[in-house]
Amino acid sequence: MIALLRLLIFGGIALGVVYLGLSWYFRAAHRERMERDWEAAGRPGNREAYVAEGMAQYARSLRRRLLWLVFVLPVTAVGLIVWITNFN
Amino acid sequence: MVYVKWGLRAIFWIAVLAFLHYTLPQHDIARITDTYEKRVNPGENALFWSNAATGENVNATERDVFFIQTFLTDDDPMIYRNEDTGWGWPPYFKFDTANLQAEASDHLSKKSAEAAQWVAIRHYGWRNEFLSIYPNAISLWAVEGPEARIVPWFNIVVLTLLAAAWWAIRVRWNRFWERRGQPEGGEWREAAE
Numbered sequence: 001m002i003a004l005l006r007l008l009i010f011g012g013i014a015l016g017v018v019y020l021g022l023s024w025y026f027r028a029a030h031r032e033r034m035e036r037d038w039e040a041a042g043r044p045g046n047r048e049a050y051v052a053e054g055m056a057q058y059a060r061s062l063r064r065r066l067l068w069l070v071f072v073l074p075v076t077a078v079g080l081i082v083w084i085t086n087f088n
Numbered sequence: 089m090v091y092v093k094w095g096l097r098a099i100f101w102i103a104v105l106a107f108l109h110y111t112l113p114q115h116d117i118a119r120i121t122d123t124y125e126k127r128v129n130p131g132e133n134a135l136f137w138s139n140a141a142t143g144e145n146v147n148a149t150e151r152d153v154f155f156i157q158t159f160l161t162d163d164d165p166m167i168y169r170n171e172d173t174g175w176g177w178p179p180y181f182k183f184d185t186a187n188l189q190a191e192a193s194d195h196l197s198k199k200s201a202e203a204a205q206w207v208a209i210r211h212y213g214w215r216n217e218f219l220s221i222y223p224n225a226i227s228l229w230a231v232e233g234p235e236a237r238i239v240p241w242f243n244i245v246v247l248t249l250l251a252a253a254w255w256a257i258r259v260r261w262n263r264f265w266e267r268r269g270q271p272e273g274g275e276w277r278e279a280a281e
Contacts, residue, residue, distance in 0.1 A: 003176055078181065085180055085181055085182050085183075086182065
């Protein structure tokens with residue numbers, strides 16, 4: 001059981017790092033896109049408010065939530081491999 | 089310096105390829121001639137033996153390991169070990185070692201047999217006589233004959249995904265440093281001109 005615990009802890013840490021890294025990267029990329037959008041749209045109103053609005057939309061978006069696949073996919077893969085290797 | 093740089097790159101890529109070659113599953117078509125159990129005492133080659141904590145004591149220095157003795161289609165002998173990998177590395181999550189041994193002993197087929205029974209053996213690892221290391225059999229199933237071919241879909245998918253991830257990171261990395269190298273202008277540039 002120690003081995004399973006070790007896998008869960010270190011795997012969790014590794015996936016957490018990937019999740020945080022990707023979420024930071026995607027958020028930064030979205031912010032940059034919002035800033036470019038603001039200029040392309042002819043600089044409507046306050047820049048900060050425009051970007052903040054875009055980021056709030058992003059926080060609710062499906063694309064943002066798909067990032068949970070970082071956890072879901074590996075866990076599914078492990079379950080699938082356990083089944084294929086041992087019970088198939 | 090150029091030689092050092094390329095030398096280091098070559099070492100890095102050889103290490104990556106060796107790691108993948110050792111870890112990813114491969115399939116052999118073989119004829120099982122015997123199955124046995126042998127006491128092993130991993131020493132310098134301990135890295136190539138798995139000692140998964142699937143219930144038993146991992147601190148014992150000696151243990152019995154199942155082996156599957158086969159002949160490949162080119163009539164060369166190949167011996168597999170049959171060990172649990174448990175929850176450890178490589179991630180095959182194999183716990184059914186004893187079941188696999190039973191399946192293996194159910195498919196025995198000697199050279200003298202009237203109709204040889206061929207099996208596909210999924211395994212990872214290397215056989216090396218100098219180090220006394222053996223590939224670890226993961227699963228096996230009966231196939232029609234020695235010409236059976238198995239398309240390595242799993243490896244195709246994994247290698248494609250790895251290449252895609254490597255490419256995605258590399259492109260962004262390069263773009264990042266290119267942007268750094270070319271200042272967009274601003275007061276520092278104006279001051280220098």
